[in-house]
Amino acid sequence: MASQEIQAPSSAPSDTDPVSSDEFILRRVLRRWYGPSKDPPVDRLAFRPTPRDVDGLSVFRANFLKPEKLDCDRATGNPGSYYVAQLRASDILALGLTIIPAPNDELPGHALIPELKTGLSGDAKNRAKEKQYRLAKLASNGIVYEPPSK
Amino acid sequence: MSKTETAVWHKIFIDDMQQPSPSLLTTSRDFILVRQWQEGLKALIQLTYLEPNWDGEGAEAPDAEIIDSCVTLFIKLYGQGMEAPTRVQPTPEGGVVVEWGSPNDYLEVEIDEPFRGEAMAVEGDAPAKHWPLEWKSTAGYPSQPRSEWSTGREFSSDEPTPTWTRAAIA
Numbered sequence: 348m349a350s351q352e353i354q355a356p357s358s359a360p361s362d363t364d365p366v367s368s369d370e371f372i373l374r375r376v377l378r379r380w381y382g383p384s385k386d387p388p389v390d391r392l393a394f395r396p397t398p399r400d401v402d403g404l405s406v407f408r409a410n411f412l413k414p415e416k417l418d419c420d421r422a423t424g425n426p427g428s429y430y431v432a433q434l435r436a437s438d439i440l441a442l443g444l445t446i447i448p449a450p451n452d453e454l455p456g457h458a459l460i461p462e463l464k465t466g467l468s469g470d471a472k473n474r475a476k477e478k479q480y481r482l483a484k485l486a487s488n489g490i491v492y493e494p495p496s497k
Numbered sequence: 498m499s500k501t502e503t504a505v506w507h508k509i510f511i512d513d514m515q516q517p518s519p520s521l522l523t524t525s526r527d528f529i530l531v532r533q534w535q536e537g538l539k540a541l542i543q544l545t546y547l548e549p550n551w552d553g554e555g556a557e558a559p560d561a562e563i564i565d566s567c568v569t570l571f572i573k574l575y576g577q578g579m580e581a582p583t584r585v586q587p588t589p590e591g592g593v594v595v596e597w598g599s600p601n602d603y604l605e606v607e608i609d610e611p612f613r614g615e616a617m618a619v620e621g622d623a624p625a626k627h628w629p630l631e632w633k634s635t636a637g638y639p640s641q642p643r644s645e646w647s648t649g650r651e652f653s654s655d656e657p658t659p660t661w662t663r664a665a666i667a
Contacts, residue, residue: 377552379552379586380586382584385583385584385598386583386598386599386600386603387598387603390584390586390596391594391596391603391605392586392588392594395588397552397554397555397556397589398555398589398590399554399555425552425553425554428553473615473617473625473627476607476617476625476627477617477619477624477625480603480617480619480625
């Protein structure tokens with residue numbers, strides 16, 4: 348009698364699955380980009396792509412990791428230097444943006460907002476800047492993690 | 498211009514504003530305006546001390562020429578009676594973003610090369626407005642009288658500085 352392989356339930360979530368509109372999305376916010384007394388508290392620059400964001404702006408799906416993990420993993424840059432903002436995927440989608448799964452080896456739940464990639468110019472760049480500002484406004488109401496005081 | 502020269506400009510401008518002429522500061526609003534611009538200028542000058550990789554992700558240090566051109570922009574805007582910026586930030590590519598924020602309105606100038614910027618204004622939920630911005634060096638500063646800062650050189654733009662934003666921030 349042949350042994351049967353034990354298979355994971357087919358309903359187990361995977362970070363390769365499409366992003367659902369009812370998910371929460373996390374974004375790291377460098378300490379410099381957050382000022383509680385400012386308007387808006389989260390700076391537009393927190394959503395501005397860096398030269399490394401060639402395929403889109405990096406975000407993470409809250410279903411797959413805890414916010415504090417984004418400030419602790421040394422592979423992602425500067426531990427102890429990041430706030431983490433949480434946004435509803437539906438709010439991001441309502442801005443005309445998309446969120447595509449982009450799993451990598453560093454952290455689970457990685458995804459990209461391709462409309463906010465680096466290297467845009469002209470009207471596309473202007474549209475992206477406005478979206479970055481709107482995302483910063485949304486993120487200002489959703490800080491879910493603060494880095495340790497320095 | 499070198500960081501040292503920038504620091505000298507900073508010292509002259511800050512010191513000058515700390516001992517303003519009584520004839521120029523006739524109201525408490527003027528005094529507050531000067532103080533706010535001092536803070537904005539300090540934030541700008543502090544960017545000159547950022548080292549490469551200031552963000553831990555490989556960012557370039559702010560470009561000294563861009564910062565110097567921002568000093569000129571600040572002088573011009575101050576001379577025009579514009580409110581001081583609420584934020585002055587570096588970009589990972591060595592540029593500077595100067596911002597004026599309020600609960601419902603937002604104005605910024607992103608400067609990626611000396612004396613040239615891209616402005617964006619957002620009013621509530623209305624679509625953002627974008628326009629290029631150019632200004633020229635204020636040669637002769639600080640020997641040039643303060644009253645001539647904003648008139649001695651042209652401050653050009655495809656659109657005028659949005660007065661509605663000033664009103665919203667005031």
